[in-house]
Amino acid sequence: MATAARTQENASSVSRTDSRKLLGRIVTYSIMILLALIFMLPLLWMLSTSLRPKALLFSPQIHWIPQVWSLESYQKILDNPAVPIARWFGNSVIVGIAVTILILIIDSLAAYAYARMEFRGKNFLFGLLLATLFLPGMMFLVPNFLTVNSLHILNTYAGVIVPGLAGVFGVFFLRQFFEGIPKELEEAATIDGANVFQTFIQIVMPLARPALATLAVITFLASWNDFLWPLLVLQQPEMLTLPPGLRTLQGAYTSEYGQMMAGAVIAAVPVLILYVALQRYIVQSVASTGIKG
Amino acid sequence: MATAVTREETAVRTAPGKRRFSLTPYLFVLPHLIFFTVFLAYPFFNGLFISTQNYNFLRPDRAQFVGLQNYIDLFTPTSVEFQPFWISLGNTVLFVILSVPPLVVIPLGLAVLLNIKLPGRNFFRALYFAPWVLSIAVVGLLWWWIFQSQGGLINYYLGQLNLPQPQWLSTLPWAWIAIVVATVWWTLGFNMIILLASLQDIPEYLYEAGAIDGASPGQMFRSITLPLLRPVLLFIVTISIIASFNLFGQPFLMTGGGPALPQGGGATTPVMVEIYNEGFVRYNLGSAAAMSFLVALIMILVSFANAKIFQQRD
Numbered sequence: 044m045a046t047a048a049r050t051q052e053n054a055s056s057v058s059r060t061d062s063r064k065l066l067g068r069i070v071t072y073s074i075m076i077l078l079a080l081i082f083m084l085p086l087l088w089m090l091s092t093s094l095r096p097k098a099l100l101f102s103p104q105i106h107w108i109p110q111v112w113s114l115e116s117y118q119k120i121l122d123n124p125a126v127p128i129a130r131w132f133g134n135s136v137i138v139g140i141a142v143t144i145l146i147l148i149i150d151s152l153a154a155y156a157y158a159r160m161e162f163r164g165k166n167f168l169f170g171l172l173l174a175t176l177f178l179p180g181m182m183f184l185v186p187n188f189l190t191v192n193s194l195h196i197l198n199t200y201a202g203v204i205v206p207g208l209a210g211v212f213g214v215f216f217l218r219q220f221f222e223g224i225p226k227e228l229e230e231a232a233t234i235d236g237a238n239v240f241q242t243f244i245q246i247v248m249p250l251a252r253p254a255l256a257t258l259a260v261i262t263f264l265a266s267w268n269d270f271l272w273p274l275l276v277l278q279q280p281e282m283l284t285l286p287p288g289l290r291t292l293q294g295a296y297t298s299e300y301g302q303m304m305a306g307a308v309i310a311a312v313p314v315l316i317l318y319v320a321l322q323r324y325i326v327q328s329v330a331s332t333g334i335k336g
Numbered sequence: 337m338a339t340a341v342t343r344e345e346t347a348v349r350t351a352p353g354k355r356r357f358s359l360t361p362y363l364f365v366l367p368h369l370i371f372f373t374v375f376l377a378y379p380f381f382n383g384l385f386i387s388t389q390n391y392n393f394l395r396p397d398r399a400q401f402v403g404l405q406n407y408i409d410l411f412t413p414t415s416v417e418f419q420p421f422w423i424s425l426g427n428t429v430l431f432v433i434l435s436v437p438p439l440v441v442i443p444l445g446l447a448v449l450l451n452i453k454l455p456g457r458n459f460f461r462a463l464y465f466a467p468w469v470l471s472i473a474v475v476g477l478l479w480w481w482i483f484q485s486q487g488g489l490i491n492y493y494l495g496q497l498n499l500p501q502p503q504w505l506s507t508l509p510w511a512w513i514a515i516v517v518a519t520v521w522w523t524l525g526f527n528m529i530i531l532l533a534s535l536q537d538i539p540e541y542l543y544e545a546g547a548i549d550g551a552s553p554g555q556m557f558r559s560i561t562l563p564l565l566r567p568v569l570l571f572i573v574t575i576s577i578i579a580s581f582n583l584f585g586q587p588f589l590m591t592g593g594g595p596a597l598p599q600g601g602g603a604t605t606p607v608m609v610e611i612y613n614e615g616f617v618r619y620n621l622g623s624a625a626a627m628s629f630l631v632a633l634i635m636i637l638v639s640f641a642n643a644k645i646f647q648q649r650d
Contacts, residue, residue, distance in 0.1 A: 071452055078446070079463045085521065086467075088489055089478050101487045149367045156364035163357075168365065175376050177639075179632040181582065181608060185615050185625040186379035186386060192393075209375035214368060239360050268471035270585050275616055286473035293477055293589065300481050307474045318469045322462050325469065329526055330533035 089311070093117070093304040100301055116301035117309075126295055128306055130281055131288035134200070135267055135310075138284055141204050142266040143259050150213030151255065155243055157214065158221035159229070172211045184275065191276055202276040203284065207266065213258050220254035221247065257328045260321050267314055285310040383625050391622035393615075399622070406626035417614070417623055423601040424610035425631065431606060432580040434512060438520050439576045440569070443527035448557070450528075451535045461532065465525030472522070476589030479518035480505065483590065505591045511604045515586045523579065527572050534568040535561070570646040574639050581635050584608040607631055 087107065092100070096113040099106075120128050156162070157169055187206050196202040224247065232242040248255070270286040277283050283291060285306075292306045318325060387406055391399040409415040410422075446464055450457050467475065482489045483504035491501040502510040538561065546556045562569075583606040587593050593602035593609055611631070615624025 068454065071449065071454060075449065075457075075460045078449075079460055082464055082467065082521070085478055085482060088482065089474075092481065105489070105492050149371065153365045153368035156361045160361040160364065162361035165361070168369070171377065172372065175372075175380075177636060178380065179578070179582070179635045181611065181628045182383055182632045183376065183379045184611070185621050185628060186383040187375055188616075189382070189386065189621065190374065190379065205371065206375040208368070208371040211372070211376075243364075264469055268469075268473075270472050271612075286471045289471075289473040289477055290589065293480070298487075300484070300487065303477055304481060307477045311470055311474045314469045314471075315466070318462075318466060326461070326465060326529055329465075329529045 086311075089304045089307055092301055093308045095301060097299075097301055116305035119299075120292065120302045120305055125280070126288070126292050126306070127281055128285075128288060128292070128309060131283050131285045132309060134282065135284040138200055138203050138273075139263045139266040141200065142207050143263045145204070145208055146210070146213050146262050147255055147259060149208055150258070151217050151248065151251065152243075154214045154217035155221055155247060158218045159226075160239075172214060175211055184271075188275055197276050198279050198282050200282075203269075203273050206272065207269075213262065216258055217251065217254055220251055224250050253324075256321075257324045260317065260324050261328055264314060264317070264325070383629060386622055387625035387629055389622040391620070391625075393619035393621050402622070406623045407630065409623070410626065410630060417627075419599065420601045420605075420610055420613075421607070421627060423597065423599070424605045424607040425634075427602075427604060428581060428583055428606040428608070431512070431515065431583050432577055434516050435519050435580045436573065436576045438516070439524055439527055439580070440572055442520065443524045443531055443572070444565075444569075446524070446528045447531035447535050448561075450532055461529070465529060467522050468525040470522065472585035473589065475518060475522045476585050479514065479521075479586075480590045483514045506595050508595060508603055511587075511591045511595065515583075515590060515604060518586050518590065519580070519583075527576065530572060531565070531568060534565060538564050566646070570643065573646075574642050577638060577642065578635060581631075581638075582608060584612070588612075 091107055091109060093116050094112055094114070095109040096111055096115050099109065099111060120126055157165065183206075191197055191202045191206065194201075196205065228246055228250070229242050232246045237245065267284075268286060269284070270290075273284045274287040274290065277287060280291065289303070289306050289310060292303055296302065388401060388403055389399050390402045390405070409417050412418055450461050450464075483491075485491055485501060485503045485505070488504070490504065494501045504510045504514045542560050542564075543556055546560055551559070587602075587604045587606055588609055591602075591604045593605035595603050597603050607627070611624050611627045614627060615621050
């Protein structure tokens with residue numbers, strides 16, 4: 044911030060400002076490192092708890108690095124048929140991948156039409172999509188639950204996947220990106236005899252790869268983490284995804300904190316890996332969402 | 337909005353000069369439109385309809401039209417729903433008041449800190465944001481364990497310092513403090529990233545000019561940074577209010593809505609949990625739909641009022 048031009052100053056004052064700058068840096072880094080510790084400690088505690096034998100869970104002296112390492116907690120939840128966590132993990136993977144692929148296909152088609160085509164009712168439809176942005180999601184819980192029930196897809200993957208496909212965020216997000224693509228490319232393809240669909244698949248989609256990747260990451264994260272909707276529509280233990288599964292784990296055994304933290308680690312690790320790998324995409328998508336608003 | 341851009345001949349119009357009706361655009365929007373209609377448009381009206389029914393999920397055959405009775409019940413002090421609904425709505429409002437200030441102020445401080453051009457700041461940005469990518473189920477379980485009065489991390493260190501060790505999750509005001517701490521830790525990264533992005537959009541020369549005029553960093557923050565951040569701050573305040581209004585998982589997992597209140601209901605039961613209980617524990621879906629529409633209306637009014645207040649200050 045205070046990098047105002049001070050090139051013309053004499054040597055002594057330069058060294059004085061240099062040392063003050065150094066001090067400022069040390070203070071800033073100290074604050075940032077302290078904050079980083081505060082942010083990371085809960086996660087380290089989760090990991091540390093999960094890797095401790097049960098006998099040492101309530102020891103009067105806390106050791107962040109367990110004195111005895113143990114995979115006992117993981118073993119126990121993986122072996123327990125009442126909390127089929129491996130199955131929940133698989134359910135979460137299936138639901139997450141299905142939602143992501145379907146959203147990418149459905150939303151990019153719709154977004155392309157709203158971005159590039161003229162058709163009767165377009166403004167009306169687009170306005171309708173826009174209007175739902177202002178409606179709180181809680182209004183849809185009861186009626187969508189009843190719809191899912193009358194479609195007989197309660198307790199199925201479809202019951203979790205399908206309502207999510209109605210969302211409008213992906214359509215807005217991709218439409219904005221498509222509008223930024225120079226139109227000449229598509230016109231050239233049309234002159235070369237490509238039809239609309241070919242242009243869309245062969246010209247537009249490859250160009251939209253970064254936007255599609257961003258949308259894919261956000262969609263997968265949201266699906267993997269979703270708690271309330273799967274809690275409503277999935278009741279059979281073997282159909283749960285991980286978040287409602289963790290709730291079941293919590294309710295099943297009070298004070299088995301080691302096992303609960305092992306479950307939490309299993310649910311957290313995939314998204315944390317995804318985050319470390321694709322941090323830039325995720326952070327940028329949040330930043331751009333905010334600027335749009 | 338964007339019609340001006342695409343009004344000219346688009347690449348999409350295949351045969352030039354042919355301005356006939358084309359089915360193509362409709363085929364493109366159709367897949368999304370089907371899901372949109374079934375799970376966003378239709379439920380809006382169906383929800384309104386259900387809210388006029390005395391509808392119990394376990395006895396759908398006995399459903400009957402009751403007009404506005406479900407709404408009237410919410411405003412009738414003698415009805416069964418009156419107490420738990422308004423207590424829980426009050427709890428949610430209390431949570432909004434407790435959580436929104438830290439969710440604006442702390443991210444603003446972090447954003448200012450991360451806006452200093454130092455090597456490695458992207459690393460710290462990534463760390464502060466990390467909790468946001470976790471599920472509420474993980475976050476709730478984790479803080480539930482940390483705040484346990486027996487074996488919990490917080491009380492362990494309070495004990496080491498010879499400080500009183502409250503029953504965090506089952507007494508007031510500690511239960512709320514625990515919920516707010518977990519929430520702030522979980523979600524502040526989102527606000528921080530948005531604020532940081534707009535801080536980085538403020539042109540450097542404004543600060544250089546300020547420095548030449550002899551302004552202190554504090555003065556520059558007040559008279560350059562804050563005014564330029566106002567639109568983003570409005571956005572942050574609004575989305576934080578909405579997010580906090582939707583409070584569900586933290587008390588659901590950490591406190592179970594307790595401690596119990598003498599007049600009935602739970603001291604940390606938010607209105608979302610009350611709607612969940614009404615609709616999916618007691619299966620009174622008609623009454624739950626009425627509650628959710630009333631709360632949604634309140635939320636819409638609040639965000640509208642919020643926008644108005646900020647506009648008038650200009």
